[in-house]
Amino acid sequence: xxxxxxxxxAQGTPAEPLLPDGGLRNAILLxxxxxxxxxxxxxxxYQLGIFVRGDSFQSYATFNYAYWNLxxxxxxxxxxxxxxxxxxxxxxxxxxxxxxxxxxxxCGAALHAQNVWLLFCVSIFAESIVYVCGAYLLGxxxxxxxxxxxxxxxxxxxxxxWNVQVxxxxxxxxxxxxxxxxxxxxxxxxxxxxxxxxxLALGVSVMGNNIYTGPVYxxxxxxFFLALRVFDRxxxxxxxxxxxxxxxxELGLLALLGGLFLFLFLKxxxxxxxxxxxxxxxxxxxxxxxxxxxxxxxxxxxxxxxLGRSSMHPQFLFYLGLxxxxxxxxxxxxxxxxxxxxxxxxxxxxxxxxxGPTGLVAYGAYWFPGMNRFRHxxxxxxxxxxxxxxxxxxxxxxxxxxxxxxxxxxxLWLMLGALGILVVKDVWLVWSGIAPELGFGLLVVVCxxxxxxxxxxxxxxxxxxxxxxxxxxxxxxxxxxxxxxxxTKSLFPWEQRHAVGGTLNATLPQPQPFLAGRPSxxxxxxQSQALTEFCARxxxxxxxxxxxxxxxxxxxxxxIDYAMPAVLELLERAAPGxxxxxxxxxxxxxxxxxxxxxxxxxxxxxxxxxxxDGNRLVLETPQGERRDASSGVRRFSANHLVVDVDAxxxxxxxxxxxxxxxxxxxxVDGQSAPVExxxxxxxAVALQPGPHRVxxxxxxxxxxxxxxxxxxxxxxxxxxxxxxxWRGRPRTSC
Numbered sequence: 192x193x194x195x196x197x198x199x200x201a202q203g204t205p206a207e208p209l210l211p212d213g214g215l216r217n218a219i220l221l222x223x224x225x226x227x228x229x230x231x232x233x234x235x236x237y238q239l240g241i242f243v244r245g246d247s248f249q250s251y252a253t254f255n256y257a258y259w260n261l262x263x264x265x266x267x268x269x270x271x272x273x274x275x276x277x278x279x280x281x282x283x284x285x286x287x288x289x290x291x292x293x294x295x296x297x298c299g300a301a302l303h304a305q306n307v308w309l310l311f312c313v314s315i316f317a318e319s320i321v322y323v324c325g326a327y328l329l330g331x332x333x334x335x336x337x338x339x340x341x342x343x344x345x346x347x348x349x350x351x352x353w354n355v356q357v358x359x360x361x362x363x364x365x366x367x368x369x370x371x372x373x374x375x376x377x378x379x380x381x382x383x384x385x386x387x388x389x390x391l392a393l394g395v396s397v398m399g400n401n402i403y404t405g406p407v408y409x410x411x412x413x414x415f416f417l418a419l420r421v422f423d424r425x426x427x428x429x430x431x432x433x434x435x436x437x438x439x440x441e442l443g444l445l446a447l448l449g450g451l452f453l454f455l456f457l458k459x460x461x462x463x464x465x466x467x468x469x470x471x472x473x474x475x476x477x478x479x480x481x482x483x484x485x486x487x488x489x490x491x492x493x494x495x496x497x498l499g500r501s502s503m504h505p506q507f508l509f510y511l512g513l514x515x516x517x518x519x520x521x522x523x524x525x526x527x528x529x530x531x532x533x534x535x536x537x538x539x540x541x542x543x544x545x546x547g548p549t550g551l552v553a554y555g556a557y558w559f560p561g562m563n564r565f566r567h568x569x570x571x572x573x574x575x576x577x578x579x580x581x582x583x584x585x586x587x588x589x590x591x592x593x594x595x596x597x598x599x600x601x602x603l604w605l606m607l608g609a610l611g612i613l614v615v616k617d618v619w620l621v622w623s624g625i626a627p628e629l630g631f632g633l634l635v636v637v638c639x640x641x642x643x644x645x646x647x648x649x650x651x652x653x654x655x656x657x658x659x660x661x662x663x664x665x666x667x668x669x670x671x672x673x674x675x676x677x678x679t680k681s682l683f684p685w686e687q688r689h690a691v692g693g694t695l696n697a698t699l700p701q702p703q704p705f706l707a708g709r710p711s712x713x714x715x716x717x718q719s720q721a722l723t724e725f726c727a728r729x730x731x732x733x734x735x736x737x738x739x740x741x742x743x744x745x746x747x748x749x750x751i752d753y754a755m756p757a758v759l760e761l762l763e764r765a766a767p768g769x770x771x772x773x774x775x776x777x778x779x780x781x782x783x784x785x786x787x788x789x790x791x792x793x794x795x796x797x798x799x800x801x802x803x804d805g806n807r808l809v810l811e812t813p814q815g816e817r818r819d820a821s822s823g824v825r826r827f828s829a830n831h832l833v834v835d836v837d838a839x840x841x842x843x844x845x846x847x848x849x850x851x852x853x854x855x856x857x858x859v860d861g862q863s864a865p866v867e868x869x870x871x872x873x874x875a876v877a878l879q880p881g882p883h884r885v886x887x888x889x890x891x892x893x894x895x896x897x898x899x900x901x902x903x904x905x906x907x908x909x910x911x912x913x914x915x916x917w918r919g920r921p922r923t924s925c
Contacts, residue, residue: 222337229319233316250357252739256738262300278850285455295310328369328920381427390449393409402456407562419533455901460475469566487569489546513605513608513631514637528585531582538575630667637659695740708807755872760872808846809845811845813841825884832888843877847873864885
């Protein structure tokens, strides 16, 4: 378990110790360094009271909602009864619920844990470990020195500003290292089992992520493989060996993972209509103009890669750092390996694609299967930054080959790059930045320290250079974290987290009560202050915010991504153009004030569709009378409503002002009964005279068990990926 740090020139021979006393022999400590750094960051975040914001809040709110339903009803939510009057929950479950979140809620429910925030943090920490592990294993395959693999993994661990990027920048990157690794292994050895493992990595990558990122991953893998074939002449020929038990097991695991995922995904948004701007309401596809321009070109965000300035999307934390930037420049000057060139070309492709119309390649990428559903091309920049870290590792690896001979050239490129960045930042763009000045000062310190180290330990120059540059990247990213933390709403002290709006404890499972009526004003909402505070942190989507606060307004607040088509028609009729204005303006004050919807309440037909006087559950008699039936509610959860109601001597209909969907089923006194569409968009059940117990259900046991099985299968797939990647690592690495 102990070994000397290998020399990059050794070509498989044991390296000489870099320090006279045999320092850095402990391979265990070397391999643990990135994970210790990651653990330190998470502990610091948790103890400081840092809380999620932006898109990441949607992830936590969905996690909390699912956990509450699992605790109280013993099942995952398949329906959202709030927000835009009810919608299937699968869309959000597929987007925000990865395999680790599934396992966390199942384990937490088995233990009846009450600290949901801690469960959520543990799930994010677990998937972050897999991410850093994948980066380390890829580094072992790319570089000649294990020290470089450790340094790159540390940079990647330090760049995880997880509390504001749990959703986009975090989830989009988790399995990229495994994709690169198994694509590279398939190219080198031609073993079709590596192609199976690449399929597993692609499969688990879309869990808890936007489904439309799948085509981007596939496009990247195809381009990287083709680039390897062009630049690296040492590729192997695809071969199909006799399928052993292990190969059949891997094939079965891939088939099971894909089958379960498709079973859930194909009906995820059944019957729903998309409301997001620029998307087809039925298929969710975007036209080429929206594909190229939605979310803005990455051209305006490119300086953040090295300058660290946080823009309107602080969750990305693009900052690469001066040290890594200089090493990338040095690698481009010195390294000519086929794998390096293939990785550089793939990185350039993603960069050009993120530029939208400016990069030109997006015009062709739009026609790649499934890419017409992708939006936010600028969101590819985090993937670009990740790959740049690996390119910087090549520069460090090359610099350690002959540190004395390389020192002057390495520091020349580092200093030239740093000076260029400072000139661009302070003279051309006049930006305050986050850490370039700090990085420049640290570069000077690294230069002086390596020189002093050479005098004391002539053979320790490589250690000084490598450690200095590795620590430089970590310190720069750490300083960037601190600056970004204080420039966002990430800091949420313990006392505020436990009493949001004075009442709501955000760390506990949030109860979802049955609300008998819909308030027509924010002030009438029981959690109005908490709702306002959460909307200030996530002023984008009202599904998660309203469910988290147990709210059900007379009309959507903030914006919605999808809803039942008939509901959208009703809302458009009540307040023409209101949904479009909310989606485009995202004006928090206007949305929370419900200014677009107040005139609609003056229309009798709209009030009647809402149940009359804001009531959601009423008994409608043949004579036109409407009587509140909410006092008879005996059970309520995401998927079920059980109510006792007396239909009187002449019968009637139980009307529920929650969206109609053909998947709803009804039992009246234990006997199946039809669920009818009523008032254009909602549902009702006809009742004979007398008292009855009515159960409305939107629940399919097969989907419940498919979701549980998917979490277990994905965990097995990840375990297989880590095990096979570790077993196939180069033996000269340690």
